[in-house]
Amino acid sequence: MRIGILTAGGDCPGLNAVIRGAGRRLLREGHEPIGLRRGYRGLAHADHMTLDHPALSGLLPMGGTILSTSSYDPFRHDDGPQRVRDAMARKDVDAVIAIGGEHTMEITRELHAQLDLPVVGVPKTIDNDIVGTDRTFGFDTAVHVATEAIDRLHSTAQSHDRVMVVEVMGRNAGWIAVMAGIAGGADGILVPEVDVTVEELAANIRRRHDRGKDFSIIVVSEGARLAFADGSSRKVRASDDTDEYGYERLGGIGAALAKELEEATGYETRVVVLGHIQRGGTPTASDRILATRYGVAAADAVLDGAFGTMVALDGSEITRIPLSDVVGVKPVDLRLLELAKTFF
Amino acid sequence: MRIGILTAGGDCPGLNAVIRGAGRRLLREGHEPIGLRRGYRGLAHADHMTLDHPALSGLLPMGGTILSTSSYDPFRHDDGPQRVRDAMARKDVDAVIAIGGEHTMEITRELHAQLDLPVVGVPKTIDNDIVGTDRTFGFDTAVHVATEAIDRLHSTAQSHDRVMVVEVMGRNAGWIAVMAGIAGGADGILVPEVDVTVEELAANIRRRHDRGKDFSIIVVSEGARLAFADGSSRKVRASDDTDEYGYERLGGIGAALAKELEEATGYETRVVVLGHIQRGGTPTASDRILATRYGVAAADAVLDGAFGTMVALDGSEITRIPLSDVVGVKPVDLRLLELAKTFF
Amino acid sequence: MRIGILTAGGDCPGLNAVIRGAGRRLLREGHEPIGLRRGYRGLAHADHMTLDHPALSGLLPMGGTILSTSSYDPFRHDDGPQRVRDAMARKDVDAVIAIGGEHTMEITRELHAQLDLPVVGVPKTIDNDIVGTDRTFGFDTAVHVATEAIDRLHSTAQSHDRVMVVEVMGRNAGWIAVMAGIAGGADGILVPEVDVTVEELAANIRRRHDRGKDFSIIVVSEGARLAFADGSSRKVRASDDTDEYGYERLGGIGAALAKELEEATGYETRVVVLGHIQRGGTPTASDRILATRYGVAAADAVLDGAFGTMVALDGSEITRIPLSDVVGVKPVDLRLLELAKTFF
Amino acid sequence: MRIGILTAGGDCPGLNAVIRGAGRRLLREGHEPIGLRRGYRGLAHADHMTLDHPALSGLLPMGGTILSTSSYDPFRHDDGPQRVRDAMARKDVDAVIAIGGEHTMEITRELHAQLDLPVVGVPKTIDNDIVGTDRTFGFDTAVHVATEAIDRLHSTAQSHDRVMVVEVMGRNAGWIAVMAGIAGGADGILVPEVDVTVEELAANIRRRHDRGKDFSIIVVSEGARLAFADGSSRKVRASDDTDEYGYERLGGIGAALAKELEEATGYETRVVVLGHIQRGGTPTASDRILATRYGVAAADAVLDGAFGTMVALDGSEITRIPLSDVVGVKPVDLRLLELAKTFF
CATH class of the missing domain: 3.40.50.450 (Rossmann fold)
Structure with a gap:
């Protein structure tokens, strides 16, 4: 044959x-x-x-x-x-x-x-x-790469007393976010399956600070929604957005979440979008x-x-x-x- | 409590x-x-x-x-x-x-x-x-470390037309040898559960050479036995052996197998004993x-x-x-x- | 003391x-x-x-x-x-x-x-x-992390016949871009010190395609400028840009360059912004x-x-x-x- | 041409x-x-x-x-x-x-x-x-591989209150041992260029124990000599030694040093011979x-x-x-x- x-x-x-x-x-x-x-x-x-x-x-x-x-x-x-x-x-x-x-x-x-x-x-x-x-x-490789990245981001978060938002792949399901979140010791995880409000995430981050932990890592699936305590929520997708020159933007939900968390907590917040490095390589x-x-x-x-x-x-x-x-x-x-x- | x-x-x-x-x-x-x-x-x-x-x-x-x-x-x-x-x-x-x-x-x-x-x-x-x-x-970490080592040894084996014997952990069971062997693309695997004779391994290696593959990787569990076509077999354990100064030796089954395979095939053969790096670290x-x-x-x-x-x-x-x-x-x-x- | x-x-x-x-x-x-x-x-x-x-x-x-x-x-x-x-x-x-x-x-x-x-x-x-x-x-760690990322992106670029733009750190100098570009085998490098026009980069990419190489990797420093054959050029910085909700965007020069190269070459182009993973970790x-x-x-x-x-x-x-x-x-x-x- | x-x-x-x-x-x-x-x-x-x-x-x-x-x-x-x-x-x-x-x-x-x-x-x-x-x-790759191995061995040494001896390549010069020793935080380094006696190494290890450090990492070049306070010294090379079946042994200087240190300090000591993984791979x-x-x-x-x-x-x-x-x-x-x- x-x-x-x-x-x-x-x-x-x-x-x-x-x-x-x-x-x-x-x-x-x-x-x-x-x-x-x-x-x-x-x-x-x-x-x-x-x-x-x-x-x-x-x-x-x-x-x-x-x-x-x-x-x-x-x-x-x-x-x-x-x-x-x-x-x-x-x-x-x-x-x-x-x-x-x-x-x-x-x-x-x-x-x-x-x-x-x-x-x-x-x-x-x-x-x-x-x-x-x-x-x-x-999947195991994607989780491995995302976990290594979270490990690297921990030291930056800790040295700068920062919140780091890590956007991982997962348009329809939160598997990578949850598994890399557990393996990387995340302090908050946002997935497409369950809305968690910005206010809840912010409350967790503040609680950590009160316990003397000045930094936090939040892992978010690219397909998660931005939700608020008033019941509103929406998708934030990079591809919807272009700038004045028509350039597509990275930074969908990750960037949006970072902005909202910085406002809600008052702590300096940064975002990293892992993107294609999760799907390539050995x-x-x-x-x-x-x-x-x-x-x-x-x-x-x-x-x-x-x-x-x-x-x-x-x-x-x-x-x-x-x-x-x-x-x-x-x-x-x-x-x-x-x-x-x-x-x- | x-x-x-x-x-x-x-x-x-x-x-x-x-x-x-x-x-x-x-x-x-x-x-x-x-x-x-x-x-x-x-x-x-x-x-x-x-x-x-x-x-x-x-x-x-x-x-x-x-x-x-x-x-x-x-x-x-x-x-x-x-x-x-x-x-x-x-x-x-x-x-x-x-x-x-x-x-x-x-x-x-x-x-x-x-x-x-x-x-x-x-x-x-x-x-x-x-x-x-x-x-x-x-276990996953041990297999990961052993597979990375096999990946590294591949290039040496290939550049020198050599047989490389890799001794991995596993006193009573061949899990690490089999999994790392599959993941690393081994050309022969020896485990405690099943005796494979030196002659069979040598025949496989020669068959590869006949197909134009001048190198081979053999993975062996530390607890595997050295077996021969005449039906004899024995354990080779590092700890049984000391030299004239009473120094304990590495190189139980791995070193023994390398020696036998070199004699049986005529191809240059080297051994690496991974040892403790399989069980430490992140x-x-x-x-x-x-x-x-x-x-x-x-x-x-x-x-x-x-x-x-x-x-x-x-x-x-x-x-x-x-x-x-x-x-x-x-x-x-x-x-x-x-x-x-x-x-x- | x-x-x-x-x-x-x-x-x-x-x-x-x-x-x-x-x-x-x-x-x-x-x-x-x-x-x-x-x-x-x-x-x-x-x-x-x-x-x-x-x-x-x-x-x-x-x-x-x-x-x-x-x-x-x-x-x-x-x-x-x-x-x-x-x-x-x-x-x-x-x-x-x-x-x-x-x-x-x-x-x-x-x-x-x-x-x-x-x-x-x-x-x-x-x-x-x-x-x-x-x-x-x-610096060596940043180059190491960027090179590993480029290695991973190679397989995606190759499998999809794509151009991948990798934005690395370097606001004022192109050291990371040049060193990771050499180590990762980049097909184009853009640094703050020297303007290279989009048209030149596109010509290189097309030349590769003519030689049968359907993919390319372009490495760009975050501080590089977008330059064109007509002599115009400009900085594209993420922090200048916000969307309708006021969210800061990633995707400065990297995203802009990807867009321009896709238009200039007709080949599918994607961007990865390595960001903070270059500066954290062991x-x-x-x-x-x-x-x-x-x-x-x-x-x-x-x-x-x-x-x-x-x-x-x-x-x-x-x-x-x-x-x-x-x-x-x-x-x-x-x-x-x-x-x-x-x-x- | x-x-x-x-x-x-x-x-x-x-x-x-x-x-x-x-x-x-x-x-x-x-x-x-x-x-x-x-x-x-x-x-x-x-x-x-x-x-x-x-x-x-x-x-x-x-x-x-x-x-x-x-x-x-x-x-x-x-x-x-x-x-x-x-x-x-x-x-x-x-x-x-x-x-x-x-x-x-x-x-x-x-x-x-x-x-x-x-x-x-x-x-x-x-x-x-x-x-x-x-x-x-x-050389940088060999040092990198050896340092990663030392990192992994640290946790074993620490968990078991052990001395770990790591034998690295270097027949005539101690470059890998010194550089990996510095990068891995070694507590003793032995190279071909300078004899250090077993007694000196043992004294250092005991001093660490007195300070509450129950484990030590000693890095040794394969070409280093075993030296003693009485002025005697000798090379210990794997290739000199064969067992009753004529099998070549690993465990030259590394295994010998481990034995001597265990006797001199009374602390459990193990040896790892990194071997060929230092010279293969990416x-x-x-x-x-x-x-x-x-x-x-x-x-x-x-x-x-x-x-x-x-x-x-x-x-x-x-x-x-x-x-x-x-x-x-x-x-x-x-x-x-x-x-x-x-x-x-």
Whole structure:
């Protein structure tokens, strides 16, 4: 069999480890893995890449994806579905392993349902918010990078008696904020799932000062809302804002929150937006292992003919779940947020 | 209530995070945590230490244990049990949280059974081999450190066309070797649970050379055995060996294996023994989170009166299991070793 | 003698190592180091702190400053000079070691000149732009952190065929941008010392694409100017900008440059502003050594009565230079920028 | 011109950065760099490798050397000199850039003197002991790795009230031991240049205990000697020792010193031998910059016809010195060792 492997959506530490895992398993079983470049675009436009032993060598510690990625969706192009049908008719590939996030799993589900594409999904997001799996690769790396940054910011906060606001990734779910917040010893955490008012955060910060702690670290998800005691709240998104020259701005919720906290507490407040460094670079050992397990399991699922499924982690076990179950967003475990509050 | 916290056995990244987690939870609930210094010795000899807010501050990223540790076992001292009874009679503490490994859990079980000590255990070992819990804190850090070392050794192996043998911790179980082996892309893994002969390892290395890969990385647990095709095998332990001056030697199984592989393959072979750097220093984000969860859970177990239990991880959940169930060694999941073989 | 040690201005990795170095040397020679808290404010307001052996223990790897810092300038307070005179009259301290940046050295020079304060300066800035010394501690750490971030961004840039703009610190000099640019393999570098037009940067990026390199990394100092082929140029500073709610924005030159490059090249462009993570956290080995050398040398200068001087690095040697020579900004070595261009 | 680049001797972080620096400079100036594989063997045996833009891409952060390395010395092979002459006669290359350590510079000097080989040397050693240059690339990385290890060992030492002996590289000079010792806060340092007796080290350790410091870190160069108060001393080298099965042992001076210190002080003592992890893996930012500067400067020297020279660092400047001046070993700066003693 010739099996196409593709990566779609935002890049994520561990993508190359999945490609290697699936590719090496397929080679070992006597099959031919090939790379489809730039997500489903590579399938639709027959943009292929050899995945032999040399091509699969050295990938484990490497960030990004050697297959490149895009958010190409065949259903959004008039000729997309037909191109996919043609690729299958031409026997470009006998099956596909699609590594991607929620949106990619949606496309994958429809390609399987509507076009009968023989496909297995691998869940990918640094946000850890894909339904049906306990953990996604890339998440541990993002938490690791964010925690290292918080460690570094602690000394600045402490030396200057400052409040530091750290904006981390997480548009729809607060996993990175909560986990990095616990690991970094945050004094306040703001996530998309739960509104916490500026007044509550400010009260915590003042309480710390009264106990002799002149500095505080607040971690906030990019998708969190700015809420106030009067019941008002709103999203603050960087992309909404441009300056007089039309320049896009960083500093959505993080910058807004810093401003409000400085006003509410009277303490000097600074903001750091971690941004893309959370999603690039070498994966942690833990993410390399999970990505390798997913890659090998996806190859096995293809060899078993278990199409229309996504590999997933359930406790310590790798399982397969129907793509039709992968719908919506997995919110952060609120018990972890409760745990974090022990230390506010 | 006054609750004593102690750390016993070898040090482990995350000990301070457990102490902080338990201590802060107890303070928040209006109780008084105190430190018992150097394991159960601190209980028997009334060697105490204040654990107020300042003492618990800054502990999260800190390796080691502020309480110091020892392997003191009250049952091995004639006056030990009586000293423990006296401490309880004096109301030195109302309950104890004991953080330690397999041997500490054994002592803890007996103190609970024989002396009715109101105690909750927290499992600790970088080896990940405690029965009853999916993961112990410190393990992720050990795997992280070992994987970074393997990453560094790759370039030397490759530049010199060498075989590198990396000896990692793991006296009774191969968890670190298997996980770091998968994460580091090892070309052979040797663990205490399964004998692999020198001849098999050598055959794999030669096969790699035939494919054009002039270097190999072999990861070996310190507790693995040296086995040969003729069926003979033996332990090689550093501590058995001394030189003419009586100097203890490093280089148990790792050095022995390197020698045998060099002879069997004809390729230049070197050994690195990672040793204590695997167990010291700042814990990974993941270990800080697990240690914090264990600490808070142990405090909650004390407050619930759930004595004679050990907190544990079951999938994503923190649970409590009877100390009487914590017997023996949890061997490495052999399916992970199978997975690793995909890449040999 | 009782010698006051103070840290002033922005925090910087290595401050604690200087404090430890000076303090331990003074203790060893039989003198009494004390901490003056929050810069010169601690001298003026008699806010002292013991610096005995326990207080000086564990400082070497620790970021920030245990003495806290501020930008308090006695000459900007009506009672400032008199307070300093009073402190000296009271014999609060016999001499002062002042660790700080350009502005602190200015104050120190005037305190020595006008009030005859017996003081020795230690140069501190992550920007490396203090005149009279080859290198300042904190700089190597800032370059290290920025280089690690660029390494991480490479994989994202490559996977997405993107241009990534990385804004690093450096208000008046481009040292961090040039050094991290060379170490990270940047494809363009923009510094305050030299205007490079958007059109030139865009031409380089397009040339790379023509050679098959679909991604580029551009490193820019926060103090660089946005320049255009028509000869116009301007500063873009985050602090000038606020949105409709009055929130300060990140994204000065970095965000502006990203926007202009995206328009000029047609390639997707993203920006990361590293901000405070460059100045916090544990110092590199190299910075710990330099800071320790400075600290010990400052203590020796005090003991030699060499007041009115600043310790400095000249090649491999620690020297003393008159504070009166420490004027202005040390621009980046343009030969290093030329070197970097070899790889554009 | 076609210029051959080779790497010889032990591998070292930054080798690939030198290759890239020289190669890119030569390409830019319109010349043709080629790789000579496995040191001078590649010149003698015409084992070449293309060094075009794709081959030179991605090298900056990569440890090891893409050219492979060996200690092949043409003068130790009967046909060696003639093979080199033939290669030059065949115009295999017009000039050579030889990157290597003291021994490689010796060979290079002789090839230039005896065979008139047009060659430029680049000094390489993690030990920093090459005469004529202030610093060699790879050294900062080795110190960084050793310092991180010492940081990790501190917590173990402290938790267990132990003495930890850390054996670092340095056969002939104590640079790594002194610099990592200062950066890691060592309580004793032993180098090849100066004998310190076991009794003196033990007295220091006991003095620390008397001051309430129950743990100590001793850093020792692999080439240091074991010395005693009675005036006796000896080298302890791992390679001298084999066990009953003929297995080579780790644990030369480090293990011997640990044993002697444990006996002399009565404190539990452990040893860690860092070994090869000091010389592999990604170079620090500082080493990448130095290696890049050396590479570009070596290319420039070739283009200037400055054969028979070695590029070197003098303060902040890159210079060229005659290979004939590169003789012997550069001992560690004893003033740095004095500095370190401030903290013993």
